[in-house]
Amino acid sequence: MFWFKKLLPRILFGIGIALIIASAFATQYGVKTSSSWSIGYNSQSTPAILAAVLPTGSGIAQINITGVSQALYLNLTGNPLTLLGEAGGLGLKTVNTISHDDFQTGVYYLVTGLQGNPITAEQAFQGLVKNAQKIGNSYVVKKSLNPEESIVVLAFPNSSTVLITESFKVTGYGHISLINGLELGLALAIVSIIIEIITRKR
């Protein structure tokens, strides 16, 4: 098994180097576990507004909306953007779509206006939706999401500007700490060098 003795240190060395680089990278540019995004949305020509939080992983999503008379929400599995296409089929048109992508938190925030008959919009989502909780002047939706799930809020403005704050907190994620990663990486690299030296001496 001469080849294997040769291969083993190479593999250990590769893993060691990768752990050192990845741990250092994670500290500088790695995942953020929470993020939020706020926008003042001009709702003068839009009878309804759709706000969505689309994460890639699991976590707790929260949407706060101020300046609306009613807010309904629904949980979706799969790609919620297809919902917009289906809304189009009901005579509803999406306008003035604004989005924000936070790659490090793995979440995509979206706000879009819906033009058309607001009653149609309400009817279109009826049966699927639940009423959002009202806290003070704001409607608040806070939901725990599994991977491949997203949350969509349908709101009906009663002022010219609607203030929307969307946030997401990642749950179920964790990675090796910088110090553990460096220690393990270094240990593997050293072990691989020792094995290589012993093999060569033999």
Add this chain to the structure above:
Amino acid sequence: MSLKKSWELALIDLWDSLRPPSFDIMLILVATLSGILSVLEPVTTPPAVGNAVLGAVLFVTSLYLALRASSDLVNLVQTGVMPLYLTYPISRRNISLIIYLTRVLLPSIILLGIPAIVAGIMLYPVVGKNISEFLIMWIAYLIQAQLYGSIFILASNKSKSTGTAAVVSITGYFGYTATSLILALVGSIDNIKILTNIANSMGLYNPVYDILNGIRTPTWEIFVVPVIFIVLFITYVIYFTRRFEV
């Protein structure tokens, strides 16, 4: 006895197949790539870790396999090492399996396996939730790599020319992935479900990921890649056994 002979030949060929430094450079590259990818976005389930890390690694591994198959395998023939192998008292079928093992299967196991180990260590709190799901995703990627690998090995055996083999291999790989992309795009734009399904099925990791995440997927999608791979693999073995000349 025949197995023992074949194993010895496999050890000889592995020496060449895994020789430094190109293999080591690739090993460090894919391992580091997977380490970085694993901490770039918050993946919270083992199958998602598999997808986040192994997708890019599969791309790099496939290119490596294509280039090594076209240059090394053709070199084996041109330098007379392959004729030497064929003079041993080992059946052609076994030699074809050895070449597949040393030139496709083992390199892809290592080049996909080491990144998976790195990702597993980096994200141990996530992967540790369900290691078997992570393994299933890894196997899906490994089978996908076998599909590409069998295209490459068939091309280099048939052409016996480095240039032709490289062109056919790379064209085959990008042709396959481009077809899947176009089908997905057309299926999505025109809302043609079957095209979306076919595109999905062309990457085994897609239906496997969907099933692991409880997303409804037609069962046939799982069989597309393995069936194409088996057909290509059998074609390669038959070609090598009956028609391959050096």
Add this chain to the structure above:
Amino acid sequence: MEDLIVLENVTKRYGKITALNDVSLKVKKGEIMAIVGPNGAGKSTLIKVSLGLLRKDKGTVLIFNKDPFYDPSAREKIGVIFERPSLPVSMPIIEFLSHVSKIYNKDFNTIKEVIDLVGLKGSENKAFSQLSAGQRQRAAIAHALIAEPEIIIADEPTSNLDPVERNKILDLFLKINKERDLTIIISSHVLPEVLRVSSKITIMKSGKILKVGEPDDIVKNISISRIRCKDPFTIKDVLEKNGFSLNIEGGNIYVKTEDSEKTSKLLNLISEIVKNGQQIYGIELIEPGIEEILEG
């Protein structure tokens, strides 16, 4: 004696080119069979078809009464040496031979024996790429001997070597043949080179076997005299008037004689020419080449 290798009416085509045309050949146990022919004669194709590396389009190929293309056990007792010695480049010779010995179920002593026999002691830990051309050929011979074969097939084993190494390698073949009673097939495009080592010669051209026989039968009494002189054209006229067929190449006169009487007559005539004042620097009798044999 039993025929170890039998080819009957074998034809091999590469597209429209016929590399072997209805070739039949038998090699008996203990023979050193030289396959001689110019480049493109079909020697390598014949060897590759015999080993089962190439498919035949027609005919029968049997080694130890088995078809080597389909039956790997036919290759159990064969050692092969190719024109360009081709072992895995980066692997130490000893490591490589160790794996090969296991393929043939031989122990480590066999490796030591063959390394000693081919004169590779001291270089066995080097990688193949670190060896000189002569050492590479010796390593290839050692590799061929690991199987303790009954037949060695060598395709132009000396073509990449200098004259001194060529002779050493050919002597090694003779030694192996005598010590181990091996059947050896050597291909070459240089007839004189194999004349002294072979017990049988097959002459090939354009994919066909033209002659098969023992060296003396093949060469008969044909000899070539190379005359180095100051004025080849004057001497040429004298020789031609006396009925000798000759040609001039590189300032030397090459005269072909078919029997000893004619060779004697030529030497007498040369003596007369010298007496008449022509300056001759030297005269050598050399073995005929393939072309002379075929013409003769």
